[in-house]
């Protein structure tokens with residue numbers, strides 16, 4: 443509870459004003475870095491489901507853009523040790539300090555932490571999987587970040603995203619509609635903390651990838667009983683690996699069928 447107070451007070455004060463994004467992130471996260479994970483367990487829903495659904499081959503390579511404290515890597519479980527190389531990219535030094543401490547604690551020798559902008563970072567070689575967990579909504583040039591994620595993937599590689607969002611007033615056929623209150627309330631609520639749930643993230647992801655799985659949900663918000671915020675989980679495949687039968691933008695499987703998520707390149 444005491445550690446929640448530190449986090450809550452920072453969140454209530456909002457993201458500090460500073461010209462550089464990195465200064466805004468550091469000013470926001472530094473006071474709450476040590477308590478970050480505990481509080482976000484109650485707020486950032488769907489991360490485990492996304493991570494356990496990402497099919498990465500043994501010996502594969504993975505990048506998390508906006509990886510923060512590296513907490514999400516624990517959701518890979520024993521699979522993590524089978525990956526050749528995993529990179530946590532983040533702009534916030536305080537959260538990366540937590541991530542490096544976690545790597546040392548867990549003995550993850552195949553994981554490296556890189557301080558860089560998610561919209562600009564490039565690994566030395568194309569990778570098998572890139573994912574963003576609640577970071578796309580904090581990245582000002584999110585178009586560039588999605589394009590960058592796709593550029594660093596091998597053809598047929600997987601792009602995973604879990605994040606807050608709101609729907610367009612007229613959403614594409616694969617997406618659910620939302621009421622006007624939801625669509626207007628959450629962008630207003632989150633903007634204070636530098637989080638911008640967009641109606642355009644999901645349509646853009648659906649357009650730029652071969653969709654594999656999609657789920658639109660609502661999750662509880664700590665200390666606001668009965669209030670739920672909309673979030674989505676998405677997995678898409680980078681085109682170009684072979685015959686692409688599903689160019690229409692409709693997912694290969696719904697999330698409910700994700701146990702059957704195919705390994706098809």
Ligand SMILES: C[S@@+](CC[C@H](N)C(=O)[O-])C[C@H]1O[C@@H](n2cnc3c(N)ncnc32)[C@H](O)[C@@H]1O
Nearest residue numbers: 467508509510532533534559560575576577580
């Ligand atoms: C809500 S946190 C999520 C952290 C982590 N992915 C998780 O699920 O716990 C958003 C993260 O995105 C990072 N971030 C925001 N903009 C970024 C950018 N342009 N480049 C790299 N990281 C960024 C923040 O520093 C922060 O660590």
